[in-house]
Amino acid sequence: xxxxxxxxxxxxxxxxxxxxxxxxxxxxxxVTVPSVSVAAGVSDTLEERISPMGRVHIEGDDSFEPAVKTxxxxxxxxxxxxxxxxxxxxxxxxxxxxxxxxxxLAQLHLFFGALVLAIPLFVLVIELVGFRTGDERYDSMAxxxxxxxxxGFSITAIIGGALAFALFTLYPDLMAYLTHxxxxxxxxxxxxxxxxxxxxxxxxxxxxxxxxxxxxxLHLTLGLLLNAAGMTIMVMANxxxxxxxxxxxxxxxxxxxxxxxxxxxxxxWNPINLHRFIANIAFGGAVVGAYAAFxxxxxxxxxxxxxxxxxxxxxxxxxxxxxxxxxxxGYWLMAEIYAYSQQMGITAMGGILAWLFxxxxxxxxxxxxxxxxxxxxxxxxxxxxxxYKPLIKMIAFVLVVCFLxxxxxxxxxxxxxxxxxxxxxxxxxxxxxxxxxxxxxxxNLMLIVTFLSFQLYRRSDKVATVxxxxxxxxxxxxxxxxxxxxxxxxxxxxxxxxxTVYKVGSxxxxxxxxxxxxxxxxxxxxxxxxGAKTLPSYWGKVPDRAQYALFALPVxxxxxxxxxxxxxxxxxxxxxxxxVMKDNSPDNFIPxxxxxxxxxxxxxxxxxxxxxxxxxxxxxxxxxQPKPAVSADxxxx
Amino acid sequence: MSxxxxxxxxxxxxxxxxxxxxxxxxxxxNHFIMNIQGLPLNWDLTPAG
Numbered sequence: 102x103x104x105x106x107x108x109x110x111x112x113x114x115x116x117x118x119x120x121x122x123x124x125x126x127x128x129x130x131x132v133t134v135p136s137v138s139v140a141a142g143v144s145d146t147l148e149e150r151i152s153p154m155g156r157v158h159i160e161g162d163d164s165f166e167p168a169v170k171t172x173x174x175x176x177x178x179x180x181x182x183x184x185x186x187x188x189x190x191x192x193x194x195x196x197x198x199x200x201x202x203x204x205x206l207a208q209l210h211l212f213f214g215a216l217v218l219a220i221p222l223f224v225l226v227i228e229l230v231g232f233r234t235g236d237e238r239y240d241s242m243a244x245x246x247x248x249x250x251x252x253g254f255s256i257t258a259i260i261g262g263a264l265a266f267a268l269f270t271l272y273p274d275l276m277a278y279l280t281h282x283x284x285x286x287x288x289x290x291x292x293x294x295x296x297x298x299x300x301x302x303x304x305x306x307x308x309x310x311x312x313x314x315x316x317x318x319l320h321l322t323l324g325l326l327l328n329a330a331g332m333t334i335m336v337m338a339n340x341x342x343x344x345x346x347x348x349x350x351x352x353x354x355x356x357x358x359x360x361x362x363x364x365x366x367x368x369x370w371n372p373i374n375l376h377r378f379i380a381n382i383a384f385g386g387a388v389v390g391a392y393a394a395f396x397x398x399x400x401x402x403x404x405x406x407x408x409x410x411x412x413x414x415x416x417x418x419x420x421x422x423x424x425x426x427x428x429x430x431g432y433w434l435m436a437e438i439y440a441y442s443q444q445m446g447i448t449a450m451g452g453i454l455a456w457l458f459x460x461x462x463x464x465x466x467x468x469x470x471x472x473x474x475x476x477x478x479x480x481x482x483x484x485x486x487x488x489y490k491p492l493i494k495m496i497a498f499v500l501v502v503c504f505l506x507x508x509x510x511x512x513x514x515x516x517x518x519x520x521x522x523x524x525x526x527x528x529x530x531x532x533x534x535x536x537x538x539x540x541x542x543x544x545n546l547m548l549i550v551t552f553l554s555f556q557l558y559r560r561s562d563k564v565a566t567v568x569x570x571x572x573x574x575x576x577x578x579x580x581x582x583x584x585x586x587x588x589x590x591x592x593x594x595x596x597x598x599x600x601t602v603y604k605v606g607s608x609x610x611x612x613x614x615x616x617x618x619x620x621x622x623x624x625x626x627x628x629x630x631x632g633a634k635t636l637p638s639y640w641g642k643v644p645d646r647a648q649y650a651l652f653a654l655p656v657x658x659x660x661x662x663x664x665x666x667x668x669x670x671x672x673x674x675x676x677x678x679x680x681v682m683k684d685n686s687p688d689n690f691i692p693x694x695x696x697x698x699x700x701x702x703x704x705x706x707x708x709x710x711x712x713x714x715x716x717x718x719x720x721x722x723x724x725x726q727p728k729p730a731v732s733a734d735x736x737x738x
Numbered sequence: 739m740s741x742x743x744x745x746x747x748x749x750x751x752x753x754x755x756x757x758x759x760x761x762x763x764x765x766x767x768n769h770f771i772m773n774i775q776g777l778p779l780n781w782d783l784t785p786a787g
Contacts, residue, residue, distance in 0.1 A: 572752055576756040583757065583761055584760075584764065613767055617764070
């Protein structure tokens with residue numbers, strides 16, 4: 102009975118995923134513009150294919166000639182592709198903002214895409230750990246994680262199909278241009294959905310059939326191929342977004358002058374790839390953590406509570422460990438944006454959007470406080486944590502002080518009387534805390550002490566037995582102290598007392614200090630606690646309030662992703678494809694922060710509702726209706 | 739008593755050595771990181787450029 106229900110659910114999921122993928126493929130194939138690349142008509146030398154970008158194309162000036170000459174061969178005349186410059190009337194009017202429609206669909210697709218790409222990544226690692234250690238709990242947990250995400254795949258495909266439909270309908274010229282530029286790459290992208298679906302369903306439904314021995318290796322291989330397909334989909338889609346931000350492989354009038362690799366490999370592609378890869382894992386960990394918290398709170402069975410407590414801990418572990426390097430990937434992305442276009446960088450961090458980085462600080466602060474709180478509360482699971490409890494107050498103090506520094510704005514919107522009362526536009530004490538050197542110190546210290554919480558938690562149920570344990574501990578303490586001093590020194594000295602070049606360069610020094618702490622901490626503990634004495638841990642013995650921290654994480658992560666997605670997209674200002682194709686739609690301006698805030702909140706709420714639906718479906722598949730009792734007259738009682 | 743003293747002294751030595759190593763690591767790291775960015779430092783960590 103239950104098997105039948107599960108199979109039916111599986112069929113519905115598979116069917117909707119295939120429908121979504123098919124719809125997406127159909128749309129892409131249907132509107133692909135048959136065209137002749139300009140590159141076909143020119144010489145293949147690199148110099149000729151990549152034209153200089155030094156000349157300015159003035160809108161409306163028809164005398165302009167592209168830098169690359171498109172001379173026709175003697176045998177046949179090649180007509181170069183002419184990018185259409187859409188006018189206002191080329192955008193269909195559907196009565197509501199087209200941008201709002203695409204915004205909601207794109208953001209929802211991105212949320213679910215991030216989720217379903219991330220979960221199989223850590224599921225594969227957990228499954229491998231279970232296989233290597235022989236501990237079946239890991240295997241069961243990995244399987245349960247996949248069960249949660251399965252509905253997510255269908256939702257991702259359906260929303261992806263709807264997004265493609267909306268884009269091709271509402272922005273036909275832009276999509277015609279992008280399909281011309283990316284050409285067959287888009288078909289590869291669509292076909293990868295079929296591979297991903299194949300690997301997904303064989304991986305999930307073949308779990309118990311390929312559980313032991315050599316078959317397990319086959320199962321792990323399926324998981325690897327599932328992730329390979331997913332990752333390729335992600336980096337391909339990223340190349341479209343980064344092409345629109347920083348186009349490459351095309352000349353100043355949008356003609357393709359490079360091959361597909363040159364088009365994809367724009368200056369922002371790899372920074373976005375790395376940033377999304379890490380962020381997806383953190384996000385996926387946070388969402389499945391909420392599932393574990395939900396299950397923990399909804400049961401009184403001690404065995405189940407122990408299981409979901411462990412599952413919640415593992416999810417938090419995944420989310421926070423991958424979150425720690427995320428600011429550095431974000432830093433690299435912003436540095437590349439500045440390197441590509443200073444104007445774009447300043448639009449992001451120096452203009453109206455700069456305020457959003459304060460909101461970002463609040464959200465990241467929320468994530469770090471919630472994650473730390475969960476770890477501190479979780480220490481009650483083991484008696485060995487008593488020795489570390491005094492440190493929690495110090496960590497909390499550093500976190501709160503740094504959080505307050507991070508949220509301090511540099512420039513306030515003030516009335517004349519307020520400026521007079523303040524004695525200037527900047528507060529004499531808070532003003533210096535509003536600039537990047539102070540923020541960099543705050544961020545790095547928050548990450549270091551979060552790692553400290555994490556490390557203390559990991560150590561709380563162990564006692565090192567190796568002979569060099571005192572020296573190992575002393576070295577770890579020294580690394581923490583010197584790293585924190587170094588972060589403060591670099592921020593204060595180079596940030597306030599040297600020139601800008603050294604100020605910017607010293608932030609790499611700070612990042613490196615934080616990374617050294619993390620790398621040394623993990624490596625040292627691996628050797629220090631080899632053969633360590635283990636103290637008893639009581640899974641399930643954790644206060645209920647700790648679970649609310651696990652709910653806070655996905656909410657903050659989702660909102661944060663929505664917020665930064667708005668920033669990333671807005672830096673293009675009034676361009677569809679930056680400096681190449683102008684946006685002439687009625688929405689060709691950066692929306693106000695208030696409007697964007699409402700939109701982001703709306704999408705976040707929609708996503709969370711759909712996530713609850715996912716949890717419900719996952720629960721439903723494990724629910725078995727008791728057989729109705731038969732009454733004496735043969736009918737149901 | 740004597741053992742306690744030597745144990746205490748041993749701990750101090752341990753801490754001094756640990757901090758010495760940590761300082762050397764971060765001092766070298768600072769020079770390395772700034773150098774690869776083309777921003778050399780003097781021995782006292784002031785900008786050399």
